[in-house]
Amino acid sequence: xxxxxxxxxxxxxxxxxxxxxxxxxxxxxxxxxxxxxxxxxxxxxxxxxxxxxxxxxxxxxxxxxxxxxxxxxxxxxxxxxxxxxxxxxxxxxxxxxxxxxxxxxxxxxxxxxxxxxxxxxxxxxxxxxxxxxxxxxxxxxxxxxxxxxxxxxxxxxxxxxxxxxxxxxxxxxxxxxxxxxxxxxxxxxxxxxxxxxxxxxxxxxxxxxxxxxxxxxxxxxxxxxxxxxxxxxxxxxxxxxxxxxxxxxxxxxxxxxxxxxxxxxxxxxxxxxxxxxxxxxxxxxxxxxxxxxxxxxxxxxxxxxxxxxxxxxxxxxxxxxxxxxxxxxxxxxxxxxxxxxxxxxxxxxxxxxxxxxxxxxxxxxxxxxxxxxxxxxxxxxxxxxxxxxxxxxxxxxxxxxxxxxxxxxxxxxxxxxxxxxxxxxxxxxxxxxxxxxxxxxxxxxxxxxxxxxxxxxxxxxx
Numbered sequence: 029x030x031x032x033x034x035x036x037x038x039x040x041x042x043x044x045x046x047x048x049x050x051x052x053x054x055x056x057x058x059x060x061x062x063x064x065x066x067x068x069x070x071x072x073x074x075x076x077x078x079x080x081x082x083x084x085x086x087x088x089x090x091x092x093x094x095x096x097x098x099x100x101x102x103x104x105x106x107x108x109x110x111x112x113x114x115x116x117x118x119x120x121x122x123x124x125x126x127x128x129x130x131x132x133x134x135x136x137x138x139x140x141x142x143x144x145x146x147x148x149x150x151x152x153x154x155x156x157x158x159x160x161x162x163x164x165x166x167x168x169x170x171x172x173x174x175x176x177x178x179x180x181x182x183x184x185x186x187x188x189x190x191x192x193x194x195x196x197x198x199x200x201x202x203x204x205x206x207x208x209x210x211x212x213x214x215x216x217x218x219x220x221x222x223x224x225x226x227x228x229x230x231x232x233x234x235x236x237x238x239x240x241x242x243x244x245x246x247x248x249x250x251x252x253x254x255x256x257x258x259x260x261x262x263x264x265x266x267x268x269x270x271x272x273x274x275x276x277x278x279x280x281x282x283x284x285x286x287x288x289x290x291x292x293x294x295x296x297x298x299x300x301x302x303x304x305x306x307x308x309x310x311x312x313x314x315x316x317x318x319x320x321x322x323x324x325x326x327x328x329x330x331x332x333x334x335x336x337x338x339x340x341x342x343x344x345x346x347x348x349x350x351x352x353x354x355x356x357x358x359x360x361x362x363x364x365x366x367x368x369x370x371x372x373x374x375x376x377x378x379x380x381x382x383x384x385x386x387x388x389x390x391x392x393x394x395x396x397x398x399x400x401x402x403x404x405x406x407x408x409x410x411x412x413x414x415x416x417x418x419x420x421x422x423x424x425x426x427x428x429x430x431x432x433x434x435x436x437x438x439x440x441x442x443x444x445x446x447x448x449x450x451x452x453x454x455x456x457x458x459x460x461x462x463x464x465x466x467x468x469x470x471x472x473x474x475x476x477x478x479x480x481x482x483x484x485x486x487x488x489x490x
Contacts, residue, residue: 058144065240080124133224135254156364175385192465218243222250271321278314295373327352
């Protein structure tokens with residue numbers, strides 16, 4: 029492609045070092061779509077005839093079908109997907125193919141392809157986020173009355189509904205989807221026509237190209253357009269943060285599935301055994317997801333490190349944006365798929381969760397609230413219940429079994445109705461504030477999420 033300037037061929041080592049066709053081949057559909065739109069603009073500008081445009085379209089469509097079927101032969105000597113397609117097209121249709129690169133550089137060509145690719149993948153990832161949300165909502169609805177301890181510092185704190193815990197992750201995943209939707213606004217800008225860095229004296233109708241490719245806007249600075257990878261970094265950040273949420277959910281599932289907790293049982297289809305210990309059933313899906321989150325972070329840091337020292341405009345370093353991007357997308361897609369499948373098959377041991385939630389100390393805060401409602405300052409109430417807790421631990425007598433006169437020895441505000449507080453069901457019903465885990469709130473939240481998610485569940489995935 030640059031033989032006019034060079035007298036010697038590129039060395040084999042340099043070709044092997046610089047090729048990207050081994051991974052950027054996956055951009056072929058986007059590259060072909062962009063080339064057809066570009067050819068249409070060349071026809072509108074009088075660079076191509078109608079017959080030449082037809083030849084280009086037919087040639088590119090045939091190449092796309094061959095790549096789809098696996099019969100197209102890629103060449104590392106042609107470096108990337110752009111030159112592989114253009115070379116074969118020109119070889120087959122002649123001069124019309126050689127005209128295709130008029131007023132276009134690989135710089136703006138790859139910028140376009142990456143935007144088209146990212147735009148499509150945002151939709152695919154969002155669809156998978158929604159499917160995991162649906163799986164979590166379904167599990168929450170199926171076990172709507174299950175109660176578990178809520179934890180801080182991995183120490184039992186207060187009783188909550190199991191559904192409330194799962195819906196916390198539904199909220200996180202919804203923010204992930206919102207971040208992707210916001211990121212899409214900056215992805216969805218058309219860069220083709222920016223050339224190598226300064227556009228071209230052959231002026232094409234960029235708005236026509238944008239319309240053909242379903243872009244709502246075009247870039248307005250050619251130097252920025254061909255060197256911008258902000259949108260890739262932003263997408264990879266959104267993916268990494270979704271990985272964070274999956275990793276946190278993984279940790280909960282790993283704990284819940286342990287013999288020490290026994291809250292859930294995972295399907296045989298989503299666990300593995302031990303090569304030595306025949307009794308083992310390991311939560312590998314959750315552990316792998318927790319581990320793969322580190323890859324998502326590493327991919328993001330790789331790109332940010334590549335970008336931080338680049339002068340204007342295009343530098344070959346930018347070729348290093350694709351492998352981490354592709355890996356992050358592949359990783360998050362399968363992680364979301366397998367997690368949704370695992371959650372759907374997961375069984376909840378409601379007897380075990382209730383046994384854990386029956387720990388009387390979970391209602392210590394409710395006892396403090398009881399005193400506050402009787403005009404005892406909260407700090408004083410906190411101290412009283414702390415003393416009662418120490419008494420319970422020392423004597424081995426649970427809150428429910430402590431005699432009223434003992435309660436009153438700690439505070440005269442205690443009356444006979446204190447025992448009504450010491451009931452998990454009563455405690456949960458009392459948590460009626462917005463965002464709290466009362467049964468009535470959870471019922472409303474489940475209805476809301478089902479209403480919001482169900483129409484989106486039918487979106488097609490690849």
